[in-house]
Amino acid sequence: MTLAITAGILVAGAVYLLLKPEMLRIILGFVLLSHAANLIIMAAGNSSRREEPFGTFTDLTNAADPLPQAFVLTAIVIAFSITVLMLVLAVTGKNDDNTSVSPPTDADDAAPQATDDAAATTPGDDAATAPTTTQEPTS
Amino acid sequence: MIASTLPLFVALPLITAGLLIVFGDRPLLHRLTLFTILGASLLGGIVLILEFVDGGALAHGVGMWPVGIAIPFVADMFTALMLVVTGTLTIVCAAFAYVSQQGSNRFFAPLILALTAGVNGALLTADLFNLFVFIEVMLLPSYALFFLAPSGKAPLRRIAGARLYVTLNLLTSTIFLVGVGFVYGTAGTVNMAELAGLAKENGAVAFAVALCLFALSIKAAAVPVHGWLARAYPTTSPAITALFSGLHTKVAIYGIYRIYAVIFDGDATYLWVGVLLFCLTMVLGVFGAVGENTTRSILAFHMVSQIGYILLGVALFTELGLTAGIFYLLHHMIVKASLFLSTGAIEVRYGSGQLGSVTGMLKKEPWIAATFFIAALSLAGIPPFSGFVAKLSLIMASIDAGQVAAAVVMVLVSLVTLLSMLKIWSGVFWTKHKANPSLDDADPTTFAAIPALETPSSDSDTATVVATRPRIGLALAAPSMVLALITICLGLGGELLLGLAETAAAGLLDTSFYIQAVMGS
Numbered sequence: 272m273t274l275a276i277t278a279g280i281l282v283a284g285a286v287y288l289l290l291k292p293e294m295l296r297i298i299l300g301f302v303l304l305s306h307a308a309n310l311i312i313m314a315a316g317n318s319s320r321r322e323e324p325f326g327t328f329t330d331l332t333n334a335a336d337p338l339p340q341a342f343v344l345t346a347i348v349i350a351f352s353i354t355v356l357m358l359v360l361a362v363t364g365k366n367d368d369n370t371s372v373s374p375p376t377d378a379d380d381a382a383p384q385a386t387d388d389a390a391a392t393t394p395g396d397d398a399a400t401a402p403t404t405t406q407e408p409t410s
Numbered sequence: 411m412i413a414s415t416l417p418l419f420v421a422l423p424l425i426t427a428g429l430l431i432v433f434g435d436r437p438l439l440h441r442l443t444l445f446t447i448l449g450a451s452l453l454g455g456i457v458l459i460l461e462f463v464d465g466g467a468l469a470h471g472v473g474m475w476p477v478g479i480a481i482p483f484v485a486d487m488f489t490a491l492m493l494v495v496t497g498t499l500t501i502v503c504a505a506f507a508y509v510s511q512q513g514s515n516r517f518f519a520p521l522i523l524a525l526t527a528g529v530n531g532a533l534l535t536a537d538l539f540n541l542f543v544f545i546e547v548m549l550l551p552s553y554a555l556f557f558l559a560p561s562g563k564a565p566l567r568r569i570a571g572a573r574l575y576v577t578l579n580l581l582t583s584t585i586f587l588v589g590v591g592f593v594y595g596t597a598g599t600v601n602m603a604e605l606a607g608l609a610k611e612n613g614a615v616a617f618a619v620a621l622c623l624f625a626l627s628i629k630a631a632a633v634p635v636h637g638w639l640a641r642a643y644p645t646t647s648p649a650i651t652a653l654f655s656g657l658h659t660k661v662a663i664y665g666i667y668r669i670y671a672v673i674f675d676g677d678a679t680y681l682w683v684g685v686l687l688f689c690l691t692m693v694l695g696v697f698g699a700v701g702e703n704t705t706r707s708i709l710a711f712h713m714v715s716q717i718g719y720i721l722l723g724v725a726l727f728t729e730l731g732l733t734a735g736i737f738y739l740l741h742h743m744i745v746k747a748s749l750f751l752s753t754g755a756i757e758v759r760y761g762s763g764q765l766g767s768v769t770g771m772l773k774k775e776p777w778i779a780a781t782f783f784i785a786a787l788s789l790a791g792i793p794p795f796s797g798f799v800a801k802l803s804l805i806m807a808s809i810d811a812g813q814v815a816a817a818v819v820m821v822l823v824s825l826v827t828l829l830s831m832l833k834i835w836s837g838v839f840w841t842k843h844k845a846n847p848s849l850d851d852a853d854p855t856t857f858a859a860i861p862a863l864e865t866p867s868s869d870s871d872t873a874t875v876v877a878t879r880p881r882i883g884l885a886l887a888a889p890s891m892v893l894a895l896i897t898i899c900l901g902l903g904g905e906l907l908l909g910l911a912e913t914a915a916a917g918l919l920d921t922s923f924y925i926q927a928v929m930g931s
Binding site: 289294297301304305307308311312314315316317338339342345346349350352353356357360361363 | 594
């Protein structure tokens, strides 16, 4: 029951933050949401009637289910890496709170050269984000 | 083919991706390795097709762990067909990216390889949690590819598009993960073979799996959760748009087909929901496409409509319906990528994909025009191209299943499809180039699309495009031409692929081979 209520509160907070217009709040919302998802998976292992996996247990049927814990471990790593990437996206560019895609008809589409000076801030993001994402699948 | 080689589809690209990063920036080495590995993956897919001509399935649990603990890889005809088409598309789009300088970044080849590993893994896995992991493996390189550009050339608009794309995919993945958690909580396993048919018997499992299907349909961009696709895809580079259109949404569609066939066992109770939603997808997608005014946003919105067609196959869940759906899926991946690449070639060389700012391509680039024309007609379903076979069999399947309304919707949407293709055709190819574009607006004989294109800012741009010599070389045109050639072949020799699709559909209707293979691995 505690797990269910906690997950519910986390989701409520996450939805509130996700509906905010700023990128940073959306990221914080996702942090809450991924915690909620992890708690749900933990709850799926019947944590209510089982005990901790190490230490005092004598009976295997009472020990905690290790599979959901493995799931959560994987999910945490993935959510963490994407959160880092999103933080980089949040600070890249001039308007750091712009999550809306400007219509493709705007000037920089018609003349890509014109945006070169505006895009001069982006090489940093190429260097910073690409390694983050490529290391993830290989690890 | 030995079942224990199946994990190589994932392991080989992944290991090579890591090695290429270690070996640093050597363009020739990167290109050679990339195409060797992609070729090997494609070859493996072809071998698998030959293996499954008479049906059947192969499975392997990594490390010989017992079922439920091992990471299971399983392949049957449907998987093999998908492996071949995704492999072809990756090779073609990577070639286009290299020619268009998009691939000149040192991380391009490793990212494409990691993406391939993710796609192959998602197609081969028989475990819901591993499906989540492989979709993430597929998405993480995609995020980087989304705004990857030759140093410093990425427009800022791409960052905004990437924000939308990453945010949406993270949300969807979280929903999928929660769904997997619920499945484990209600059924006690996430192995698809062990879950087989459970959703039909147990309402709680059905709800949990439905959450996974919901997440997959967001990724597939079905109405009413389609809005992201048309906004995010046109903001990246043409090569990457083509690649994503062929891989990402289609892997999700593959997942929906597989999960509904195995876990729901084709339960007929919920099929009407699918028929209704997917008909809506067709209609809304195509009308959205008519309203757009750059080539890539028209094509991207149009994809939503086509996804409705593809998913209708699973909503019918008859042998004919599944066969037609699978055929449609494969045909669509090829044709859509061809369209994105031929218009992308124009965008790369002439600097804009906006209707009206680049005109008269029929004269200047006859080859690209011919390629686009073939692919567009194929998409609309005109014989003798593969789109005709796909649409005809799908319409016959829906009449056969008693869904006459769906068949009527399909025919009507086809007409509007032709209209949206004509919009690109008349805007980019057919219109005569004029030195003074402002005259275009006053000309009553031009198409209705023209008045919407009042973009004084691009006039100077247009005025510079006066060269009569083709600017698009053979290397840049070849990728889309190859795909257009495939659609002609599939149209004329549709019987062959229909036969293979029928075998694949039989594997979805009778999942016993699939289940036995996984349980016995």
